[in-house]
Amino acid sequence: MSNLKRFIAYYKPERRLLVVDLVAASIIAVLDLFFPIITRMFMKDYIPDQNVQAVLVWTGVLVALYVLRLGCQYFVDYYGHVVGVNMEYQMRTDLFTHLQTLDFRFFDDTKVGHLMSRIVNDLRDISELAHHGPEDLFIASLMLIGSFAYLLTISVPLTLITFAFIPVIGWYAYTRRTAMNRAFTEERKRIADVNADVENSLSGIRVAQSFVNEDYEKRRFDSANTAFKRSRRKAFKAMAIYSSGLGFLTDVLNVAVLCVGSLFMFRGHIDLADLTAYLLFIGYFLQPIRRLISFTQQYQQGMTGFSRFAELMDVSPGVADKEGARVLPPVRGDIVIDNVNFQYTKHAEVLQQVSLHIPAGCTVAFVGPSGGGKTTLCHLIPRFYDATGGKITIDGHDVRDVTLASLRQQIGFVQQDVFLFTGTIRENILYGYPKASEEEMIAAAEKAQIHAFVLSLPDGYDTYVGE
């Protein structure tokens, strides 16, 4: 429930557009109801009376209404989606901003690539729900209620018979469509397997060829490919069942109304015009039913996506500015590590009661076996992780008492695993200090002894590099 509230909150900046969208959607629904009603008027009065004037007037009215419908449909198709797109944009911005605040520990435990691709898909589902949800619900209810009310005025028993079919059609459509969706989800999983297999085999093709294992690779690929083929056939089978069955049920409804309606006509309960109106209305029923079905599914998918989104938004950073954190004044660099403990997981303590004083201006090297905790100790100073015991001070300021930004801005850090952002060499060098001048940038490169190398590249500092 709270997720729903949170979801609705994202509508707030879009509420004007949403209201106009819903108005346009309801105009469409009402206009769709008009056609059978006017047809009935024609058949009942204007045609028997040979009332040319009324026929021409109403034709004109209908054309005008359809032009209005054109405008509304355009609005709903375009601006309705814009509502969803804007909300999706906002959520993605919020999520990205939030992810920036999360600490190393979070990224240690989370497969970011995996997560992000899911989030992108999830957000797309949410956006679909955001736009189509209210519209579908609105149009479909309006059309069903409107036609029900109108048909009741013609004949109560025939209307009840007609509407008795709706739960049956609805149930069929819902269950079959759910089955179809499941089959298509399965298909998506299988294609992911095929992709993984292709990638794996092709990247290892040199190994495969050196071991003359092409046949083995082919066989292995064939099993994934066959599974994919099967899942695809299943998905299309489910689709065929869904649409042919739905078509059949509508046909049955048509025949039933035609038959019962004719009997009613014989008995003088209704006339030909009424029967025509019924038959026309049936053509319109299917649309709101489909809309309602697609709404229920979009709701499920969209809300599942949204709850994953909300879950991620609720992760609070383990390392953050504490309340009332001060800005760290320009440092001299006197570092005291006082009785520090640290553990990544509950089981193993990586650092135990480490104490150390590094006076300002000193150059210190940590030497030790691999996995000894050198990198870990360095990560505690800019608070990539917080020590689980003891404290670290710089010039007497506990690192946990100052703001993260002011602390990290004053610490230069070369990671053990070097990472280059996608962009030019210049952009990468300037990353830590974008305001630096060209001379300062070159001076930094010279210090790192890469200046000559960079100049030897065809594009120099504008050479494009990536991950």
Ligand SMILES: Nc1ncnc2c1ncn2[C@@H]1O[C@H](COP(=O)(O)OP(=O)(O)OP(=O)(O)O)[C@@H](O)[C@H]1O
């Ligand atoms: N993100 C992490 N999550 C859990 N355990 C970790 C993590 N990073 C390091 N460790 C563990 O903590 C211990 C210390 O690792 P650390 O990287 O600090 O060692 P190191 O001295 O820098 O080693 P190397 O010389 O190989 O760089 C190791 O046992 C390592 O497996």
Ligand SMILES: [Mg+2]
């Ligand atoms: Mg290390």
